[in-house]
Amino acid sequence: AFFFRVISSPGPALLPDGEPEDSGDEEAPSDSSEVAPVTLRWSRITCSLSDKHGKTVRFLLTNVSGEAKPGRLLAIMGPSGSGKTTLLNVLVGQLAASPRLHLSGHMDVNGKPRSHGYKIAYVRQEDLFFSQLTVRETLSIAAELQLPEIASVQKREMYVNELLLRLGLINCADSIIGDAKVRGISGGEKKRLSLACELIASPSVIFADEPTTGLDAFQAEKVMETHELLARDGHTVICSIHQPRSSVYKKFDDIVLLSEGAVVYMGPARDEPLKYFEKFGYDCPDHMNPAEFLADLISIDYSSAESIRSSQTRIDKLVAEFSEILPSVECLSPITTWKSCKIPAKVGGKSLTKKQGGWWRQYYHMIHSNIRSSRRLTKHPEVAAINTAMAALTKTVSVFPKERVIVDRERSKGSYALGPYLISKLLAEIPIGAAFPLMFGTILYPMAHLHPSLSRFTKFCGIITMEAFAASAMGLTVGAMVSTTEAAMAVGPSLMTVFIVFGGYYVNAENTPVVFRWIPRISLIRWAFQGLCINEFTGLKFECQNSFDIQTGEQALERFSFGGSRIGDTITAQGRILMFWYWTTYLLLKKNQPKYQELKPPQL
Numbered sequence: 001a002f003f004f005r006v007i008s009s010p011g012p013a014l015l016p017d018g019e020p021e022d023s024g025d026e027e028a029p030s031d032s033s034e035v036a037p038v039t040l041r042w043s044r045i046t047c048s049l050s051d052k053h054g055k056t057v058r059f060l061l062t063n064v065s066g067e068a069k070p071g072r073l074l075a076i077m078g079p080s081g082s083g084k085t086t087l088l089n090v091l092v093g094q095l096a097a098s099p100r101l102h103l104s105g106h107m108d109v110n111g112k113p114r115s116h117g118y119k120i121a122y123v124r125q126e127d128l129f130f131s132q133l134t135v136r137e138t139l140s141i142a143a144e145l146q147l148p149e150i151a152s153v154q155k156r157e158m159y160v161n162e163l164l165l166r167l168g169l170i171n172c173a174d175s176i177i178g179d180a181k182v183r184g185i186s187g188g189e190k191k192r193l194s195l196a197c198e199l200i201a202s203p204s205v206i207f208a209d210e211p212t213t214g215l216d217a218f219q220a221e222k223v224m225e226t227h228e229l230l231a232r233d234g235h236t237v238i239c240s241i242h243q244p245r246s247s248v249y250k251k252f253d254d255i256v257l258l259s260e261g262a263v264v265y266m267g268p269a270r271d272e273p274l275k276y277f278e279k280f281g282y283d284c285p286d287h288m289n290p291a292e293f294l295a296d297l298i299s300i301d302y303s304s305a306e307s308i309r310s311s312q313t314r315i316d317k318l319v320a321e322f323s324e325i326l327p328s329v330e331c332l333s334p335i336t337t338w339k340s341c342k343i344p345a346k347v348g349g350k351s352l353t354k355k356q357g358g359w360w361r362q363y364y365h366m367i368h369s370n371i372r373s374s375r376r377l378t379k380h381p382e383v384a385a386i387n388t389a390m391a392a393l394t395k396t397v398s399v400f401p402k403e404r405v406i407v408d409r410e411r412s413k414g415s416y417a418l419g420p421y422l423i424s425k426l427l428a429e430i431p432i433g434a435a436f437p438l439m440f441g442t443i444l445y446p447m448a449h450l451h452p453s454l455s456r457f458t459k460f461c462g463i464i465t466m467e468a469f470a471a472s473a474m475g476l477t478v479g480a481m482v483s484t485t486e487a488a489m490a491v492g493p494s495l496m497t498v499f500i501v502f503g504g505y506y507v508n509a510e511n512t513p514v515v516f517r518w519i520p521r522i523s524l525i526r527w528a529f530q531g532l533c534i535n536e537f538t539g540l541k542f543e544c545q546n547s548f549d550i551q552t553g554e555q556a557l558e559r560f561s562f563g564g565s566r567i568g569d570t571i572t573a574q575g576r577i578l579m580f581w582y583w584t585t586y587l588l589l590k591k592n593q594p595k596y597q598e599l600k601p602p603q604l
């Protein structure tokens, strides 16, 4: 996937290879704080949706015109489904192609076709990062990939530090990003990190799709403050936003109000739109958030048939009124993509984005970040426990149902009995069954920086090997229970998932509901996880910042409800589970042994 991505498309934030000197008529600035000023104009953009017979069924955008200027923050506002994201995608040139969508209109960049281009950044709604990397590492990797011309590591670090300071990320620079499971930086910080990653190559135009979605009021304000500062630095900033609080609304310089894909107002923000709507008798009450007033004014009220009709009439009237006074935004160039942007951003008079790093450079950094990321991830003994068990289980369930057919045939011939077959199978599989966990342990242990002592390493390998045998025995039971490999492949991992959930990491003994308390006792994941945790945490001391932080490994074990137990206990429990699955396999195979129709003498 990475290979495909590298050869197929550089993504919106990266400049394609280009001739840096081809700067058109515009001079790119020579200082890092300066950006090439860009004015965007779009006119008569219409986007329609047709059915499979080619008949237009709906307009997503109707005759939308507008303008975004450098040094100003433009907000595209409107109710849900009004076409904000569609318009933003059209402006960025990234409206997903579909045979049912028809797009027309014009767009200029500084009075020229936009393919003549400038560097742009598109900050999407979802924040996608390697969750185990820190903020600084994420930005450093982005800088190394996008700014290969800054050869000096020191200079690149300075540049990253500058960005961290500028976006208010310096305090969390060395925190991991985190995800739903491992707490990392806040939602607002993630949004600002997304923005920072896009800003590395000093884009002239910044598009942001709903940058405040999912944030609390304070974080939303901080994020919008950052956008406002970027506009003040000379960037052209365009963001879509649903319904901002009033302090956020005050930050906008210009506003486009969309309702059902049509423009209801476009022009200066703050009091101007309120004055404009006053002319039609719609007064914003004192102390009401203007954004809320505007949103109510241009939304369909679905509470009753009458309210739908009256709100629709009001919106149609406002759209018609605005189209009559629409400032003439005329562009000559049909909509194209930004792909052939050729003007590189510059820092200190030097081009920063002549080229992306070559393949090898990108490959090296991606591998590096993946290793860094997986190192931290694999520190969780849970990952080692799940990986070992799943590998052993799938290996067995994919093979055993086929083998069973042969066993049944031989048994029916009386070649061998079930008991000796199972015992010989167990003994014969010891070397192969142990090979994978030992290999896995040998690679993972030093990579994950686990406790560097030979005795702990030996115990680590012992625990995962025992677990692999238990998982394999469980695979035999599943294979004996169902008749096909496909069914075994469906049942085995599903059953294992239950054991993973009750494995002690997601749900531990103290918070397991009483009715499910038996599951962790028979979960091979839980015993392996417990053994690995005891092996790793016993005797550890942690650096603490607060008095309530966990200080010792023993306290960490208490937190998992593993206090007071020993590795020996977990190995014994695994042994019991292994015997349980073997015994169940024996009983199932015995019960399911092939039965043949008896040949009875004909009745006279």
Ligand SMILES: Nc1ncnc2c1ncn2[C@@H]1O[C@H](COP(=O)(O)OP(=O)(O)OP(=O)(O)O)[C@@H](O)[C@H]1O
Binding pocket: 049, 060, 078, 079, 080, 081, 082, 083, 084, 085, 086, 087, 098, 101, 242
């Ligand atoms: N490719 C598509 N095919 C069909 N319908 C689409 C397509 N893209 C957008 N739409 C429809 O167009 C309308 C506008 O969508 P858009 O995502 O632009 O709205 P929005 O104002 O950004 O909404 P929200 O605030 O909820 O994100 C929606 O009704 C959506 O379902």
